[in-house]
Amino acid sequence: MRAAAAGIIVVVAVLGVLFRDFFADDAFITLAFARSLVETGAPSLGGHNVNALSSPLWFGVSTLLVAGFGPDLAPLALKFASAAGTVAAGVLTFALARRLTDDARLQGLAVVLLLADAWMGRWSWSGMEASWAAAAVVLGLLLREQGKGLEGAILLVVVGVQLRPELGLFGVLLGVEACWRMSSAPPTDGRLRRIRQAAAPMAVGVVLVIGWGFAALHWFGQVEPQSAAIKAGVLSPPAAAVQALKVIAVGQGVALALLLVRGAETMRRAWVALAWLGLLTAFYVVQGYEPLSRYLLLGLVGVPAYAAAGVDRRWALPAMAGAVILGGAVTMTVTVPTSSGDMVRFYRDVGDEVEPGSRLATWEIGALGYYAELDLVDLAGLVLEDDHRALQARPRALLRATRPRYSLTRYEMEGLQYREVLARDVRATRAVDGASTSRVVLWELDWVGGAP
Secondary structure, X not given: OHHHHHHHHHHHHHHHHHOOOOOOHHHHHHHHHHHHHHHHOOOOEOOEOOOOOOOHHHHHHHHHHHHHHHHHHHHHHHHHHHHHHHHHHHHHXXXXXXXXXXXXXXXXXXXXXXXXXXXXXXXXXXXOOHHHHHHHHHHHHHHHHOOOHHHHHHHHHHOHHHOOOHHHHHHHHHHHHHHHHHHHOOOOHHHHHHHHHHHHHHHHHHHHHHHHHHHHHHHHOOOOXXXXXXXXXXXXXXXXXXXXXXXXXXXXXHHHHHHHHHOHHHHHHOHHHHHHHHHHHHHHHHHOXXXXXXXXXXXXXXXXXXXXXXXXXXXXXXXXXXXHHHHHHHHHHHHOOOOXXXXXXXXXXXXHHOOOOOEEEEOOOHHHHHXXXXXXXXXXXXXOOHHHHOOOOOHHHHHHHHOOOEEOOOOOOOOEEEEEEEEEEEEOXXXXXXXXXXXXXXXXXXXXXXXX
């Protein structure tokens, strides 16, 4: 186990070098709320105290890092915190593989399949909670294989859901299977003891859920994050399904091919992991969410250990090579080129350019909310106040209603003139956009016939 952990740490360190310039804007959203909580006693972003936090646990981690390291070092500390989640996911995958097979080569294959996933590499050093959510999924599968599926289900439903809401759905799946197994087995004293033991994590989780609920009501007046409703219906189900299939094939295409080749017996052993991947994908497709790689990563991480355990050991090395070639090719041509800090650096310069308190309209609020003191008009709608939320789908109407002084997007409208303040060529930060460069401009708006 020590040798495996050391190897995992080395690989994650290499990923850190490759993705040293990457920090997701969504991670800055959490950091911005955390910074305002530390500095003012109440979380807000861009002058708005609307709940846009889908991960209360990661918000807690971010708050501790801002308080402990200060606002300048907190982003770097958060990158290391997300990288630690990848190490945890790798170690848990190795432990799960050891539960499924005694062959050391196949155990190594499971870890290679996980870490060669281009999406795992992309989000390892992003400052997001995706890696820890992935580790939680593998932990749930490991507990299931240890005969503790009920305990795993409870942990995911009442604690994991505070890390990522989707983990609650996986907990329900594990819980249904655990209850079915218990109902089909003869009653024993051990079953009652397990139920009593499961009460402890349930109590801790309930306290966390209730505590966060009261805190969210106090700070925001709402428990459910506004981002959940805003992101629904972005894509049509067919478009979402196509994008999801691309992400899945690139991420764990080799592992899924290994499962198919080995046939029905291996598929039956992996049915929970496969069912979870299918259920998660269907949830995003039906709801019309854009199935981003960091979302689907929660479903993909359950596949490698089961795929490796069913392989003839003679094919372990070729399978490793195939996974590394696929993951490496995608990493170097898609994920690394689009993992640029250009946009973050531009946003920091925007904060230096405009006067504190200025109203600025933008589609990305994270880094601007963290580094600059601005009144943000969030064109994506994540932190729009109630009186402007109805205008979220109509950017021009939203601009007319809010009349910002600055904007990072130009909309041609009657009675509106633009003056270029700051411009820069930046690389794309989304893998779906490919390695492209675009010109980003900070505009000062002149509302003819009225003050800005």
